[in-house]
Amino acid sequence: MRILIQILVVAILAVAGIFAFQNRAELPLIGKYFAPPAQAQRGGGFPTPVDAVILQPGVLVDSVRVVGTARSNQSVAITSEIAGRIADMNISEGQQVQKGDVLVRFGSAEIAADLAGARSALKLAQQIYERGEATRRKGLTTEARTEELAQAVATAEAEVRQLEVRIGKFTLQAPFSGRLGFKQASLGALVQPGDPIVTLDDISVIKLDFDVPETALAALHPGQTVLARSSAYPDTPIEGVVSTIDTRVDPDTRSVTVRAEIDNAEGLLRPGMYLTVELVYGRTENALLAPEELVLVVDGGAFVFAVEDGKAVRSPVTLGRRRPGQVEILDGLEAGQTVITAGVQKVRPGAAVQVRNAPKGAES
Structure with a gap:
C-alpha cells in the first residue's frame, strides 16, 4: 500500500512539473524570467543575435x-679607344669629379713628336705657298703651280688635325659630373681598346x-x-x-x-x-566602402543584409573596386544604413535580429 502511494505522489509531481514548465512565463514571481521578447510573443520567433556596422562615405585611393x-642618372665605364700605357692617373676611388676633369693620361711622347713634325711641315708648306703666290702675281709662276702649293698646305693641315685627334685620345676626361667607383687598372698598366679602367x-x-x-x-x-x-x-x-x-x-x-x-x-x-x-x-571622394565579409554572392549576384526596424532585409548591391578587407558599394545601399557583418549565415529575409554590438561607422 505504501509503495502504491509513493508511486502516485511521484506521478502527481511529474505532471505538476510538466505543467509548470509549459506555463513558466505565466507563473507568479518567476514568470518574468522566462517571458520571451515582445517579438517572440507576437509570433516572430526569437531574434537572431548579429553584429553590424553603419556605412559611412570615405575616400577610396587607387594605388x-x-x-x-x-x-x-648616368653611368659609364671609362675605357680607352687606343692601346697605350698609363702614364698618369688622377683617380681616387669614391672621388667626386666634375665634367671635363682629366682622369687618365697615356704615354704620348711618340705621337707628340709626330705632331710637332706635322706642324713644322705645315708651317713650311704655308711659307712655300706664300712665296709661290707672290711670284704668280708677278707672272713668274703658273696658276697650276700655285694650286699645287695650296694643295700641299691643305694636306699638311689635314695631317696636323688627324694627329691632334689621335693625341686627344691619349687623355681620358670625365664625360659628366659624378662619383668614381673602383679602379680596374693601375699606373703603368698597358691597356687595350675597350679595357675598363x-x-x-x-x-x-x-x-x-x-x-x-x-x-x-x-x-x-x-x-x-x-x-x-x-x-x-x-x-x-x-x-x-x-x-x-x-x-x-x-x-x-x-x-x-x-x-x-x-x-x-x-x-x-x-x-x-x-x-x-x-x-x-x-x-x-565620398566612396561607400563596406567590409568584405558582409557581402554574399549567390548565382553571380551580390547582396547584403541590412537592418531595418529590427528585421533583416536582403539588399542586392553592385560592387566596385576592392582593397584589402573592403569593397566599394556602387548601388543598392546608402550611407547611414546599418548592415550585418557577423551572423549573416543565420538570418533570413524578414527575420528578427538583435544587434549585439554598438554599431560603428564603416569608413575607408
Whole structure:
C-alpha cells in the first residue's frame, strides 16, 4: 500500500512539473524570467543575435605597390679607344669629379713628336705657298703651280688635325659630373681598346624603374608622386616623381614599365638597390566602402543584409573596386544604413535580429 502511494505522489509531481514548465512565463514571481521578447510573443520567433556596422562615405585611393630597381642618372665605364700605357692617373676611388676633369693620361711622347713634325711641315708648306703666290702675281709662276702649293698646305693641315685627334685620345676626361667607383687598372698598366679602367656614376638623381599592371595605364602620367622605401632605411619614405612611361606593354606580364626620378642629394640610394614603390593613381571622394565579409554572392549576384526596424532585409548591391578587407558599394545601399557583418549565415529575409554590438561607422 505504501509503495502504491509513493508511486502516485511521484506521478502527481511529474505532471505538476510538466505543467509548470509549459506555463513558466505565466507563473507568479518567476514568470518574468522566462517571458520571451515582445517579438517572440507576437509570433516572430526569437531574434537572431548579429553584429553590424553603419556605412559611412570615405575616400577610396587607387594605388599599386610593387618592387622597383634603382639606377644611376648616368653611368659609364671609362675605357680607352687606343692601346697605350698609363702614364698618369688622377683617380681616387669614391672621388667626386666634375665634367671635363682629366682622369687618365697615356704615354704620348711618340705621337707628340709626330705632331710637332706635322706642324713644322705645315708651317713650311704655308711659307712655300706664300712665296709661290707672290711670284704668280708677278707672272713668274703658273696658276697650276700655285694650286699645287695650296694643295700641299691643305694636306699638311689635314695631317696636323688627324694627329691632334689621335693625341686627344691619349687623355681620358670625365664625360659628366659624378662619383668614381673602383679602379680596374693601375699606373703603368698597358691597356687595350675597350679595357675598363674605372667606373663613373652620376647618382645625384636616381632613376627608379618599376612595372605597373596595364589596368592602371589610363591613369598614369608624368608628374605623379611615388613613395619608395628601402630595407636599408625602413623608416624613411623617399619621394619621387614619375618622369617617363614606357611606350610598350610587356605581352608576357601585361605590365608597363614606369620610371620615376628621385633627388639623391644626400647620397642615401645606390644603383641596383631594390625599393618598395607605392604609386597613387586615383582618388575617389565620398566612396561607400563596406567590409568584405558582409557581402554574399549567390548565382553571380551580390547582396547584403541590412537592418531595418529590427528585421533583416536582403539588399542586392553592385560592387566596385576592392582593397584589402573592403569593397566599394556602387548601388543598392546608402550611407547611414546599418548592415550585418557577423551572423549573416543565420538570418533570413524578414527575420528578427538583435544587434549585439554598438554599431560603428564603416569608413575607408
